[in-house]
Amino acid sequence: MPTEAKWEYAARGGLKGKRYPWGDEISHDNANYSGTGGRDKWSKCAPVSSLEANGYGLYDMVGNVWEWCSDWDASDYYSNSPPRNPQGPSTGEKRVLRGGSHSICVWLAVASTISRIPAASTVFVVCQDCRTVGPFTLVCAMHGIYRFTTGWLICI
Numbered sequence: 001m002p003t004e005a006k007w008e009y010a011a012r013g014g015l016k017g018k019r020y021p022w023g024d025e026i027s028h029d030n031a032n033y034s035g036t037g038g039r040d041k042w043s044k045c046a047p048v049s050s051l052e053a054n055g056y057g058l059y060d061m062v063g064n065v066w067e068w069c070s071d072w073d074a075s076d077y078y079s080n081s082p083p084r085n086p087q088g089p090s091t092g093e094k095r096v097l098r099g100g101s102h103s104i105c106v107w108l109a110v111a112s113t114i115s116r117i118p119a120a121s122t123v124f125v126v127c128q129d130c131r132t133v134g135p136f137t138l139v140c141a142m143h144g145i146y147r148f149t150t151g152w153l154i155c156i
Contacts, residue, residue: 013054021054031063
């Protein structure tokens with residue numbers, strides 16, 4: 001898993017000072033979130049790379065599915081962290097999630113973060129064609145490959 005800092009760097013795709021990987025305005029042409037519209041035709045998870053990649057060629061960094069980071073959550077960590085490549089707290093109860101999901105747009109900005117207790121969290125994969133290929137790896141003919149570190153899979 002990437003650190004939260006590395007995830008944000010990758011999500012920005014080289015674009016600095018903007019709210020989203022493509023600029024400052026949210027659009028269904030750029031991300032799968034909260035219903036459908038524009039190029040976003042999916043009410044649940046979109047197939048991987050259905051919308052444009054960011055400046056680094058990475059798809060779905062905003063919207064579609066939450067992504068785990070290796071950082072433990074601590075509200076005061078960044079006030080005392082190293083200025084370059086912070087690694088996050090070494091312990092904690094909750095891990096950081098980034099990127100938002102297909103169901104809500106509140107946390108889609110690349111600087112937004114939430115946290116959840118890993119053992120109690122759920123990974124939603126919304127498709128009937130999913131199959132596991134090993135520990136923490138799932139392949140779906142429609143959606144691509146998903147890797148996760150903990151939680152449950154629910155295929156519907």
